Amino acid sequence: MPELPEVEIQCRTLRRWLVGRRVLLEDLDFGCGNREMRVTGVRRRGKYLLIEGKETWVLHLRMTGKVVPSRPEGRKRARFHTLQSGQAYDFEDARRLGTLAVVGVFDDSHLGPEPWPEKRNASWWRDRLQGLRSPIKPALMRQDRVAGLGNIAASEILFRAGVDPRIRVPDVRRWKHIADAAHAFLGELIAEEAGEEILYVTQGGSNPFRVYQRAQCPTCATAITRLVQSGRATFFCPTCQPISPVSGR
DNA sequence: CTATTTGTTATCGT
């Protein structure tokens, strides 16, 4: 599943492929019709990809979407043709949950600020989630508070921060740990996964995560607990992520 | 057939 790091990597490859080129968007599945423009920029906002020119093409990869150089296999939902070079790139999307829309200007008013690349400090994170009373884990996924953190990122950040995902936002004390953990998780995964094609945890490759879909804690070998919060699977280590902050904090 | 997986949005309940 693409998290913010995978979307960031996809953003960079799209930038390399499309910027400065005249591009024909061939719509196979979204009802937005074929479009053509000179691409002036590609940006990421949360987990949205924005291909910009005289208009903006807005992609969301959701679970299984990715854009790859054209190849025969794969379930294609749209295609980007670079007109001079003749190269084409396919928006493949096995489960067809991804989205593509054409807008004049992307409205990001429903998205909070970005947690990366700028390093955000403890008070920034506390202020962003201020007023919420839900457990910290679903709070981290609130796109209107902080943009781009999904289900996997929330579990991984809380593991690195040593915070139990069930602690309610008003009771969280380890904001500095959360700030450090978020920046480390995002930065490290972007560095690890940088490459031409997005990696997926379910596609045979090794699981790059520390608690997500793991059986054992990589630190202490305690069995990882799985529970459901707000309808989403949460993974955590009950030893390394205690309900009460460890002594001295 | 069921359970699971995602982000977004609609709806229910306190």
Place this chain on the structure above:
DNA sequence: TACGATAACAAATA
């Protein structure tokens, strides 16, 4: 009323 939790939705896979 505001907020949180839950259901539904898109589709496919084990």
